[in-house]
Amino acid sequence: MILEKKKMFNDFSASKGLRSTRQRDIILDIFLSTHQHVSVEELYLKIKSSNPGIGHATVYRTLKLFTEAGLAREILLHDGQTRYEHVVKGEHHDHLVCTGCNSIIEFEDETIEKLQEEVAARHGFLIKNHKMEIYGLCANCRR
Amino acid sequence: MILEKKKMFNDFSASKGLRSTRQRDIILDIFLSTHQHVSVEELYLKIKSSNPGIGHATVYRTLKLFTEAGLAREILLHDGQTRYEHVVKGEHHDHLVCTGCNSIIEFEDETIEKLQEEVAARHGFLIKNHKMEIYGLCANCRR
DNA sequence: CTTACAACTGAAATTGAATATCAAAAGCAT
DNA sequence: ATGCTTTTGATATTCAATTTCAGTTGTAAG
Numbered sequence: 001m002i003l004e005k006k007k008m009f010n011d012f013s014a015s016k017g018l019r020s021t022r023q024r025d026i027i028l029d030i031f032l033s034t035h036q037h038v039s040v041e042e043l044y045l046k047i048k049s050s051n052p053g054i055g056h057a058t059v060y061r062t063l064k065l066f067t068e069a070g071l072a073r074e075i076l077l078h079d080g081q082t083r084y085e086h087v088v089k090g091e092h093h094d095h096l097v098c099t100g101c102n103s104i105i106e107f108e109d110e111t112i113e114k115l116q117e118e119v120a121a122r123h124g125f126l127i128k129n130h131k132m133e134i135y136g137l138c139a140n141c142r143r
Numbered sequence: 144m145i146l147e148k149k150k151m152f153n154d155f156s157a158s159k160g161l162r163s164t165r166q167r168d169i170i171l172d173i174f175l176s177t178h179q180h181v182s183v184e185e186l187y188l189k190i191k192s193s194n195p196g197i198g199h200a201t202v203y204r205t206l207k208l209f210t211e212a213g214l215a216r217e218i219l220l221h222d223g224q225t226r227y228e229h230v231v232k233g234e235h236h237d238h239l240v241c242t243g244c245n246s247i248i249e250f251e252d253e254t255i256e257k258l259q260e261e262v263a264a265r266h267g268f269l270i271k272n273h274k275m276e277i278y279g280l281c282a283n284c285r286r
Numbered sequence: 287c288t289t290a291c292a293a294c295t296g297a298a299a300t301t302g303a304a305t306a307t308c309a310a311a312a313g314c315a316t
Numbered sequence: 317a318t319g320c321t322t323t324t325g326a327t328a329t330t331c332a333a334t335t336t337c338a339g340t341t342g343t344a345a346g
Binding site: 074076078096098099105107109111112115116119120122123124125126127128129130131132133134135136137138139142 | 217219221239241242248250252254255258259262263265266267268269270271272273274275276277278279280281282285
């Protein structure tokens with residue numbers, strides 16, 4: 001699966017005439033090794049610890065490339081930190097965000113996805129992607 | 144409906160021991176007179192034109208209060224501008240966001256809402272609110 | 287009505303994420 | 317190796333949003 005993603009990025013790079021660089025390889029490796037929903041800062045620090053040379057801007061730029069390449073997705077929560085999650089082909093999940101402890105639970109619901117398609121069709125709308133976040137309290141924080 | 148919202152805010156203010164000020168009244172009036180999805184900047188300018196004295200910070204602060212009071216809701220799109228939409232009690236709508244022309248189409252779907260409740264229940268999660276945005280191309284931009 | 291005090295405001299400063307700039311470095315086709 | 321172009325990273329910049337703080341205003345009590 002990791003190899004598959006690397007291939008995805010190589011293909012994307014080739015199709016866009018982008019070059020293969022040490023930095024992008026490292027950032028991709030580390031991104032793929034992180035949990036879901038890494039904030040840019042978090043990823044940057046992780047990268048920095050093993051590769052002090054890599055700059056802030058490069059991490060931002062590269063994450064945008066990953067997004068374009070279809071292997072990451074930007075998610076905006078309400079804390080002013082942009083996060084990136086891993087895109088798994090043919091799979092989409094949404095989020096339960098706990099406002100108590102900031103934990104994120106993922107879920108998938110095919111019926112919801114289908115209904116979204118229907119709504120879009122009704123408006124002549126062509127879906128590129130979507131996101132859904134449900135805010136509230138997780139089981140732990142309810143007590 | 145406008146009166147109802149003003150009452151909501153008065154009740155909220157009273158319960159929180161907040162004071163009633165000229166600025167808050169004005170900002171509420173103008174907020175209620177705007178279309179859905181006003182960006183803070185847009186609202187600020189509108190306010191400024193009839194009430195030059197009112198400051199940036201006050202608009203931000205007051206919109207946060209409206210959100211707490213339950214009559215506005217923050218929405219984050221991907222353009223770095225926080226927007227506020229009007230909350231209508233007992234009604235929830237979601238958004239089709241056109242990446243071509245930035246227009247926003249609202250929709251409601253009760254079945255989706257129900258499914259969300261089910262998902263949440265399955266995880267022992269207590270829903271406070273949620274948002275769903277579907278990105279893509281509107282009927283116009285598809286041509 | 288006055289007083290007293292806490293809440294509120296607004297100008298300005300500050301923060302912090304994200305982007306732009308640009309000279310130096312590194313890929314890559316020839 | 318050469319020459320051209322992309323990429324990088326330090327730095328500066330941008331811009332939304334928040335904080336600060338002295339002055340103002342609402343309001344409850346006297």
